[in-house]
Amino acid sequence: MTQALTVFVTGASAGFGKAIAKKLVKEGHHVIASGRRTERLNELHHELGDALLPLSLDMQDIKTIRDLPSSLPEKWQDIDVLINNAGLALGMDPAQNADPDEWETMITTNISGLVEITRAFLPTMIKRNTGYIMSIGSTAGTYPYKGGNVYGATKAFVSQFMQNLRTDLLGTKIRVTNIEPGLCGGSEFSQVRLKDNEKANAVYQGTQPLTPNDIAETIAWLLKLPAHMNVNRMELMPVCQASGGLAVHRKLSRRENQ
Template sequence: MIVFITGASAGFGAEMARTFVRNGHQVVMAARRRERLEALAAELGESALPVEMDVTDKASIEQALAMLPQSWRQIDVLINNAGLALGTAPAHEAPLEDWETMIATNCKGLVTMTRALLPSMVERGNGLVINLGSVAGHYPYPGGNVYGATKAFVEQFTLNLRADLVGTGVRATNLAPGLCGGTEFSNVRFKGNDQAAAKVYEGTTPLTAKDIAETAYWIATLPAHININSIEMMPTCQGFAPFNIKRV
């Protein structure tokens, strides 16, 4: 099985690469940070192929795919993992540039990658697209605004893929985690404020990147007639908040 993972230089993506390679599969690891990719490739060996690529740049995607060695081009599983959250400011204060970056990465990059690889999967009659969503796409919270909206897009896009792909043999899944520690997610969201990032996980036992990787591997290795439409994961320390009511 050949697996193509975006955002593979750290976090979920890097752990997914490890999981698939250790179980005997080939992984195309795509991300912007070549140094990290090369270090991961050195760790994983010949079954891991590092590819420098920016999902927000259509030309970068096209070039990366065109440069794949012939023996690596039959992608069986696409994992659209690249994504980010920026800030927790309310909508009327959030920088528009942050919104644009989240949309470009979480939505535009995901659909561009999917459209690039989907036709060959349909032509072969098999394949799988795993899109990394979030519980933020299902449940609103203050400061979630555009991040949550992009993940709601991922959920609906995945379901609509399922509608289009019925009978083709190609599967699609939205993998939606909740609170997950041990990655750069919150450091990126708080723009390098490590103290604020650490506070998110203070006193909790969150999900880990390994938990997400093992779930993606389970989805990818199910019998070909089974499609997991959506899978939502939370740690046991996370639940649902009451409605937000402003009292005067």
């Protein structure tokens, strides 16, 4: 069995984070499961036992994030693995019609919260010269699509941040991986984004998308790799999806429009 690790997972009350927490506890690790929905985290603790520590945390609360390392129970303070999973997409409107408050929420959660919590745990990882930082990025950070605007930009930031972080940590034994899923169902992602269950379900109609369990399996596999091996980034797609290439808008003649 892989050596038991202390793992901090953000956004663990549902979706990817919940699946990751459950998988890693079953693999023998100790997991701090953080999120805003405390009741759901407590249910997860009841299901998985004391190998999971539920922690109420809002990724927009920067002060609390900065105080995290010293505020955790003593036996949970040496974090071996940080999994930056918390994030969201809001809206699909083109930029000129988008809600700037939704943009701000995505930026604060997907970028500010992620970099703050990473910075919070880095000093102790460097002091111990061991650790693994993973972030859940997205193919939206590589391939643009209509309505992706700020969400895609936040994930592009995450990709670049993780690459630069790996460069900063050269000479240490700390590993850094950005995981970039494509179409993935079985979570609340599209419901949160579209605020309409029917539209959200239509996103996956006729497809076999990735699932949160697929992402959890990927992370469990990464943790079993040799300590000298770093996977810089992983792009994951279901076989029903591929990058679509460049799009061209063509103005049709009046006759072709008829």
